[in-house]
Amino acid sequence: VIHNQEPQVNEESDPISRFRNYLRINTAHPAPDYAAAVNYLTAFAATIPSLQIRTLYFTTPDKPLLLITWPGSNPSLPAVLFNSHLDSVPAEPSKWLHYPFAAHLSDDGKIYARGAQDDKCIGVQYLEAIKELKSKLDYTPLRTVHISYVPDEEVGGFDGMAKFVESKEFKELNVGFVLDEGQASVNDEFRVFYADRSPWNLVIKATGVPGHGSRMYDNSAMENLMKSVEVIMKFRENNFDLVKAGWAANSEVISVNPVFLKAGIPSPSGFFMNMQPSEVEAGFDVRLPPTVDPDLMRRRIAGEWAPAWRNLTYEITEKGPLRDYMGRPLVTATNDSNPWWTIFKQAIEAAGGKLAKPEILSSTTDARFMRQMGIPTLGFSPMKNTPILLHDHNEFLKDSVYLNGIKVYEHVIRLLSSFDGATVSETK
Numbered sequence: 001v002i003h004n005q006e007p008q009v010n011e012e013s014d015p016i017s018r019f020r021n022y023l024r025i026n027t028a029h030p031a032p033d034y035a036a037a038v039n040y041l042t043a044f045a046a047t048i049p050s051l052q053i054r055t056l057y058f059t060t061p062d063k064p065l066l067l068i069t070w071p072g073s074n075p076s077l078p079a080v081l082f083n084s085h086l087d088s089v090p091a092e093p094s095k096w097l098h099y100p101f102a103a104h105l106s107d108d109g110k111i112y113a114r115g116a117q118d119d120k121c122i123g124v125q126y127l128e129a130i131k132e133l134k135s136k137l138d139y140t141p142l143r144t145v146h147i148s149y150v151p152d153e154e155v156g157g158f159d160g161m162a163k164f165v166e167s168k169e170f171k172e173l174n175v176g177f178v179l180d181e182g183q184a185s186v187n188d189e190f191r192v193f194y195a196d197r198s199p200w201n202l203v204i205k206a207t208g209v210p211g212h213g214s215r216m217y218d219n220s221a222m223e224n225l226m227k228s229v230e231v232i233m234k235f236r237e238n239n240f241d242l243v244k245a246g247w248a249a250n251s252e253v254i255s256v257n258p259v260f261l262k263a264g265i266p267s268p269s270g271f272f273m274n275m276q277p278s279e280v281e282a283g284f285d286v287r288l289p290p291t292v293d294p295d296l297m298r299r300r301i302a303g304e305w306a307p308a309w310r311n312l313t314y315e316i317t318e319k320g321p322l323r324d325y326m327g328r329p330l331v332t333a334t335n336d337s338n339p340w341w342t343i344f345k346q347a348i349e350a351a352g353g354k355l356a357k358p359e360i361l362s363s364t365t366d367a368r369f370m371r372q373m374g375i376p377t378l379g380f381s382p383m384k385n386t387p388i389l390l391h392d393h394n395e396f397l398k399d400s401v402y403l404n405g406i407k408v409y410e411h412v413i414r415l416l417s418s419f420d421g422a423t424v425s426e427t428k
């Protein structure tokens with residue numbers, strides 16, 4: 001496939017051009033150009049009157065966090081925060097129809113780019129919505145509205161949102177409610193997420209008796225690891241069967257997927273085929289729904305997945321919190337006990353949208369760090385009638401869907417930021 005890199009569109013007069021130009025900034029790992037993205041967003045935000053713009057650094061100068069503030073008329077009320085991440089996962093250009101950082105616009109309105117869905121759309125939509133609210137309605141929020149653009153979400157958020165929520169700057173924002181990224185919906189209902197699954201990285205190492213490739217004997221490292229893999233794959237199958245049978249959603253079961261195998265004695269032409277290695281290892285991506293008992297999971301891994309008696313050792317790396325600061329599962333209420341939920345739902349309806357039943361997200365976002373602080377956080381990206389293409393080849397978003405998303409955020413930002421904190425039961 002030959003890609004013609006299109007000339008940069010410098011036309012900044014309309015939202016689609018602004019979105020495409022943001023997508024053209026390559027913020028994909030392993031070398032995301034955060035500075036360019038922050039400069040671009042800063043320049044756009046500066047054209048909207050009364051927005052305050054700050055760049056914060058919590059680790060190194062190449063990992064900025066952009067914070068934009070629209071001051072409310074009553075700054076003593078808890079603020080609303082709209083978050084998106086600056087980075088994207090890598091793309092393999094040769095496998096795309098269009099170069100992933102050209103933001104090609106097809107005749108039928110599809111904008112192809114890495115990050116089009118995950119999650120550069122929402123980042124610019126937030127600003128477009130504020131621009132509209134100011135220019136069309138001359139609206140001033142009651143509560144302060146913050147927009148954060150964080151680095152490194154796709155690599156765990158540890159140098160991004162995790163540092164931000166611990167900072168004095170974050171505390172000073174007095175955030176009462178957060179909207180973070182969600183996922184596309186293939187039908188006419190918007191999806192909303194009240195929890196993420198928590199990721200564990202599991203690495204299992206096996207040792208065993210080395211020997212000639214021709215010999216069959218017990219207790220080779222490979223045999224020990226393969227037995228463990230069998231047990232894990234059986235567990236995987238049982239959980240996947242629940243999903244296939246329609247008894248549970250993907251995100252409601254524990255997922256486990258093998259992601260690497262390291263084995264073999266390297267030779268000049270590959271591996272020594274006649275040697276059975278004495279050490280091998282395998283890596284697994286494990287995702288736990290919020291209500292899973294982590295201790296039970298640890299016991300299962302120790303006793304069944306990687307038992308020491310089979311010469312197995314293991315390491316679990318928990319990629320983030322499982323419980324909030326009070327020890328509660330990281331879930332945000334989606335009923336009238338949470339007034340923010342009620343307002344959010346009203347806003348979607350006011351925008352002419354329908355909400356699907358709230359879900360747990362299969363993957364993991366920075367929302368977990370806010371939920372850990374006890375701050376109610378919903379995952380939401382206004383993309384309906386859109387195939388789910390995050391992390392996939394040919395990720396695209398239709399221009400019409402993007403523009404409708406701006407309208408949705410106009411309602412969402414206006415209603416959330418004008419919520420006066422009175423009981424909401426009468427507003428049902």
Ligand code: MET
Pocket residue numbers: 153154155156157199319363364365
């Ligand atoms: C492992 S931390 C989260 C990174 C990414 N968003 C994912 O779900 O895989």
Ligand SMILES: [Zn+2]
Pocket residue numbers: 085118119153181365
């Ligand atoms: Zn994302």
Ligand SMILES: [Zn+2]
Pocket residue numbers: 089118154390391
């Ligand atoms: Zn992602």
